[in-house]
Amino acid sequence: MKGTVHYELRNNIALMTIDNPPVNPLSSGVRQGLSDGISQALADDNVQAIVLTGAGRAFIAGADISEFGGESTGPSLHDCLNSMDASSKPIVAAINGTAFGGGLEVALCCHYRVISPGAQVGLPEVKLGLLPGAGGTQRLPRLVGAAKALDFMLSGDGIPGPQAKELGIVDEVMDGDIVEAGISYAQQVVADGSKVRRIRDEDALLLPDRENPQVFDNARKQAARKMRKRFAPEMIVQCVEAAVNLGDFDAGMKVEAENFAQCLKHPQREALIHMFFAEREVAKIPDVPRDTTLKPIERAGVIGCGTMGGGISMSFLNVGIPVTVLELDQEALDRGIGIIKRNYDIQVQRGRMSAEQVDQRMGLLTGTTEYADLNTADVIIEAVYENIDVKVETFKKIEAVAKPGAILASNTSGLDVDKMADATSRPEDVIGLHFFSPANVMRLLEVVRGARTSKETIATSMQLGKRLNKIAVLSGNAPGFIGNRMLAGYTRQAGEIILQGATPYQVDNVLLQFGMPMGPFQMNDLVGLDLGWRARKLSGIKPEEVPITARVADKLCELERFGQKTNRGFYIYPEGSRAGTADPEVVEIVEQTSAELGITRTEISDEEVLKRCLYPLINEGARILEDGIAIRPCDIDIVYINGYGFPEVTGGPMFWADQQGLDNILADIKRFAETYGGDAWQPAPLLERLAAEGKGFASLQG
Ligand code: 3H9
Numbered sequence: 001m002k003g004t005v006h007y008e009l010r011n012n013i014a015l016m017t018i019d020n021p022p023v024n025p026l027s028s029g030v031r032q033g034l035s036d037g038i039s040q041a042l043a044d045d046n047v048q049a050i051v052l053t054g055a056g057r058a059f060i061a062g063a064d065i066s067e068f069g070g071e072s073t074g075p076s077l078h079d080c081l082n083s084m085d086a087s088s089k090p091i092v093a094a095i096n097g098t099a100f101g102g103g104l105e106v107a108l109c110c111h112y113r114v115i116s117p118g119a120q121v122g123l124p125e126v127k128l129g130l131l132p133g134a135g136g137t138q139r140l141p142r143l144v145g146a147a148k149a150l151d152f153m154l155s156g157d158g159i160p161g162p163q164a165k166e167l168g169i170v171d172e173v174m175d176g177d178i179v180e181a182g183i184s185y186a187q188q189v190v191a192d193g194s195k196v197r198r199i200r201d202e203d204a205l206l207l208p209d210r211e212n213p214q215v216f217d218n219a220r221k222q223a224a225r226k227m228r229k230r231f232a233p234e235m236i237v238q239c240v241e242a243a244v245n246l247g248d249f250d251a252g253m254k255v256e257a258e259n260f261a262q263c264l265k266h267p268q269r270e271a272l273i274h275m276f277f278a279e280r281e282v283a284k285i286p287d288v289p290r291d292t293t294l295k296p297i298e299r300a301g302v303i304g305c306g307t308m309g310g311g312i313s314m315s316f317l318n319v320g321i322p323v324t325v326l327e328l329d330q331e332a333l334d335r336g337i338g339i340i341k342r343n344y345d346i347q348v349q350r351g352r353m354s355a356e357q358v359d360q361r362m363g364l365l366t367g368t369t370e371y372a373d374l375n376t377a378d379v380i381i382e383a384v385y386e387n388i389d390v391k392v393e394t395f396k397k398i399e400a401v402a403k404p405g406a407i408l409a410s411n412t413s414g415l416d417v418d419k420m421a422d423a424t425s426r427p428e429d430v431i432g433l434h435f436f437s438p439a440n441v442m443r444l445l446e447v448v449r450g451a452r453t454s455k456e457t458i459a460t461s462m463q464l465g466k467r468l469n470k471i472a473v474l475s476g477n478a479p480g481f482i483g484n485r486m487l488a489g490y491t492r493q494a495g496e497i498i499l500q501g502a503t504p505y506q507v508d509n510v511l512l513q514f515g516m517p518m519g520p521f522q523m524n525d526l527v528g529l530d531l532g533w534r535a536r537k538l539s540g541i542k543p544e545e546v547p548i549t550a551r552v553a554d555k556l557c558e559l560e561r562f563g564q565k566t567n568r569g570f571y572i573y574p575e576g577s578r579a580g581t582a583d584p585e586v587v588e589i590v591e592q593t594s595a596e597l598g599i600t601r602t603e604i605s606d607e608e609v610l611k612r613c614l615y616p617l618i619n620e621g622a623r624i625l626e627d628g629i630a631i632r633p634c635d636i637d638i639v640y641i642n643g644y645g646f647p648e649v650t651g652g653p654m655f656w657a658d659q660q661g662l663d664n665i666l667a668d669i670k671r672f673a674e675t676y677g678g679d680a681w682q683p684a685p686l687l688e689r690l691a692a693e694g695k696g697f698a699s700l701q702g
Contacts, residue, residue, distance in 0.1 A: 001074055002064070005033025006055070007040060012048040012190065013183050014041035023061035024054045026102050028074035034106075035075045038083050038091075048194065049186040050087070052110060053094040053179050054103075059119065062101025065128065065273055068264065077102060077134050084109045090189045090196050094182025095119045095170065100158065104169075105134035108143070111197045113170040114185050115161040116178045121169055122158030126232050128276060129269035129649070133260030137239035138252040139199045144168045146209040146240050150219040153236050154227070200249040209244045216241055229515050229649060231268050235259040267659060271651030275641065278634035278652070282473045283462060286631065292459035295405060297321065297467070301377030303394060305336025305367070308411055309383035311439025314340055315468045317361040318440065324366045324373055333367045340365065343440070371401045379407040379464065381433055388415050392423045399424040407457055409433040410448075414480040417450040428454035431461050434481060435470075436643045444643035445470040450477050473639050476629035482639045485624060486653075489616025489680065494520035495549025496676070499594045501601040502609055504552075504570045505582045510609040515647025520613070521570040524553060525563035525580060529570075533557035551593050556586070611668050618657040618665060622684035625700065633697035658696030666691040 003020025016037040018024045034052075041047045054060055063077065084091055084106070093099075093107035095115040100122045107113050107121070115121070123132045123140070131137055132153060141149040144167055152159075152167070161173045174181035189195065209215055216237055223233035242255035263269050284290075300316045302309050302325045313323045317340075327333035341362060347353040366373070374380050380402055382394045391410060398408050408430045410420050421427035432448025445465040449458055458474065465472025475481040480488065494507050498521075508519025518526070533554050536546060546554060556562075556569060563569030564578060571580025594601050621636045630636050637652020650656040657665055666683055673681035690696065 001029035001032055002027035003029035003033070005030060005037050007033075007037045009044075009046065010051075010183055012046060013186050014044070014047045014050045015179065015183065016041075016050060016052045017055050017179075018053070018060055019055040021056055023058040023098065024056065024103070025061045025064040026077055026106070027064040027067065028072060030060075031077055031080050032074045034080045035083060038080070038087060042087060042089060047089060048190045049089055050091045051094050051179070051182040051186050052091060052106070053096050053182060056097070058097040058103070059093070059095045059099040060103025060106055061098055062103050062124075063134070065276060068273060069270065081106065081109045081134055085198055085200060087111075088196065090186065090194055092182050092186040092189065094178045094185075095121065095161070096178045098122075098158070101125050101132065101136075102134045105132055105136045105139070108135065108139040108169075108199055112185065112189060114172045114174045114178065114182050115164060115170045117161045117173050117175060119161050119178075120158035121161075121164045122156065123153045124156040124158070126154060126156040126227070126230070126236060127272065129230070129232050129266060129272040130263045131232055131236045131239060131256070131260055133256060133263075135200075135253060135256070137236060137256045138243045138249055140169075141209075141240050141243045142199050142202045142206060145205040146244050147215045147218070150215065150237065150240055151222075153240075154219060154223055154233055203247065206244050206247070215244075229647070231266050231649075232263050235263055268649045271649055271655060271659075274634070274651040274655050275637070275648060278638050279471060281632065282471065282635050282638050283466070285458060285462065285474055288455045288458050288462075292455050294463055295378065295407065295456055295460040297378045297407075297460065297464055299324070299377050301326065301374035301380035302383060303374075303380065303398070304383035305333060305340075306383065307437060308435065308439055310336050310340050310343075311437060311441075312381055312383055312411060312435050313365060314343065314361075314440035315435070315470070317364050319468055320364065321467075322364040322366070324368055324377060326368050326371065326374060328369065330369060333369060337365065337367050371397050374398070375401045375403055377402070377406060379409060381409040381411055383411040383435075386412060386415065388419055391415060391420050395420045395423040395430070399426065402429075405429065407431060407460060409461070411435055412448075414484045416479075417448050417477045418452075421450045421452060427452040429457055431457050432475075432477070432481070433461060433464075434475075434483075436483075442643065443469075443471050444483075444639060445472045446475050446481050446483060446639065446643070447472050448475050448477050448481055471638060471642050473635050474631060475635075475639075476627070478627060478629050482624055482630050482636055483643050485629075486617045486620045486636070486640070487644065489620050490613055491520055492549055492680065493612045493616055495547075495552075497604060497609055497612055498552065498590050499548060499597060499599050499601075500604060501594075502604045503582075503587050503590065506604075506606070507609055507613070510606045511613060513606075514610060514614075515649065517645040522580065525569035525571055525573075526578075528563045528565055529553045529557050530562040530565075548597055551597070552586075552590050555589050555593065612672060614653065614656075615665055615669055615672070616680065617653045619669060619681075619684050619687060621654055621657075622686040622690075622697075625697070626684065626686045632701055634701060654697045658698050662687060662691040662696055663694070 006017040008015050020030050041050045091110040092112045093110035097119050099107050104121050123136050125132050164170045165173045219237050227233050239256045243252045246252050300321055300323045302313045305325045305327045313325050316323045344358040380398050384394050410432050417432045421430035431453050434446035436442035436444050447461045462472045498504050504521035508521050511519040561568040567573045572583045573580045624630045633654035636654050640646035641648050641652050669681055669683050
């Protein structure tokens, strides 16, 4: 059994300390310990009250997530909670650290709660596709009212002790040793007559909500806005409705149990729990030990203050790391710094930052046009034009000024990091740090290891990602790394499909319905169709050599339809709007292009559109695994969800592929190869092997 609960007597108080490192989830041993401890305390006449606390940094992090979907042993959590709730001796929760999910629900079964100021409480189940299923949906509304309870459960965010007191979740915030504070609180309860306060018996705050169905309408609207396509939010709202309208606690608990069971068996729950563990797994690099020495990062240098350089600088400033940003001339520097300031000012207008915070962040920023000014930086990231010769020259300049041991990083989105390392005499310090645009917003950071990058440089870069509030994934050094290499097949298929019979609007719509934040053609309009068009013109490529999938975009550019920036691209954008409308003229251009290429247009089903766009991601993902570019399938899932908007509720492309069945995917790929030919549909050997063995990508996870 995993975990335990220590039991000791402190005069007339039984102190129970949950011990299941590192964060005390409610694993089988903890449930057993809770159950035994309560029985022991109730049977001992010397015990007048019980104090429950956690060892280490957490009170209880919730149910043991790794037990979901499998067999569980030991007493059920509900049995433990019922015996606590029914206890004739008062129980005080001394919340020393994180009390999340089932952990907070345990505290709500205690009769009183005291908390350290720095401890957090939260019901984050919704983020895992679940609902608070240990009485949380029934007890919290009784404690704080339906509206606040819904807000708390639908956001899933934690709040610190003082806010928990303000909301009414805890009785006292207590400084100092929280265990001592809990014991003296319990002694006071005993001195006051040992009153036992059971939340289940209270309904004063529920009654007004019975006349106010608006509370639930609002919650549903909030969920639809913030958690598109999620299953759990509606389940939570229904539970709170039951708490309010049924009045009877046990009847409400029945609804909670039914809805929890529905969440538990829903594919979203499995996918989101996969994401939870994947986010932690990607930090583990098999050949880079956890205790690898980290280089201190106290100051950053950024080369280039355009869109990427500016966003990267903001990422550092946002976490208090001073930045020196370099531009070629004063005008470009002033413009870039002006944009950073404007971006912060917008945050102030939206109420997300104060003017003082902006001043403080801007105070950490220094502009320069001299490479020599980068000589104090612990990490220097170049964000110059995406061309290997330009990058190599930049690395020579960086090397000349960087202090010994500084990390020399490139923000390239797919170029050869080793070539840049070769330009220096210290390849062990060179690494790729691929931020995604807008760099101050997007969570993904692809960390690209070169052939000679040192373990210290890798470990420090992964840690730096965490410090910048990003999720860092390690990639090998191969063209396009993980994300952009996979993307190539996706965009190519989208381009081919519209020439074969679909419209750009059908393709975008299919992907939107799947849960992507935008379709490939909306994405093209956002990025700007002119980028590729101009690059092709500059390269002197002949019109007949332009890839067929770029022909429509190039024709749109000839009409000065560059995308959102000119209010016209694949879509028409009313002035000032980012929501485009379909344009029959574009459909005509697409049809005309098909005719010019001699392609007969036929109807393509939505199902085929989806498969043809997504399967190249999976097939290429398999190759990336075979080549050792990504360490694990879950690393690819994290990249695609956090960098490319792949819907989180699917668990990422590789997890989703397993759920579809690799044999089914392989059969479709073979069918597409027969119908459409070309090398695009060559199945990856790994995909063939796993399908033949009846396995999924998860079998590689180790
Ligand atoms: C629930 O409670 C359902 C109930 O309502 C109803 C039941 C009937 N279980 O994040 P960290 C592991 S649902 C198992 O790096 P931090 C984690 O995988 C649950 N394992 O630390 C990692 O392992 P490893 C609702 C868990 O300090 C290690 O602990 N609760 C659990 O940055 C350290 O984690 C939640 O959703 C768990 N519950 O953050 C809370 N939690 O070292 C989920 C963590 O092998 N947890 N682990 O990679 C968290 O949000 C954060 O872990 C926490 C600590 C804030 C607690």
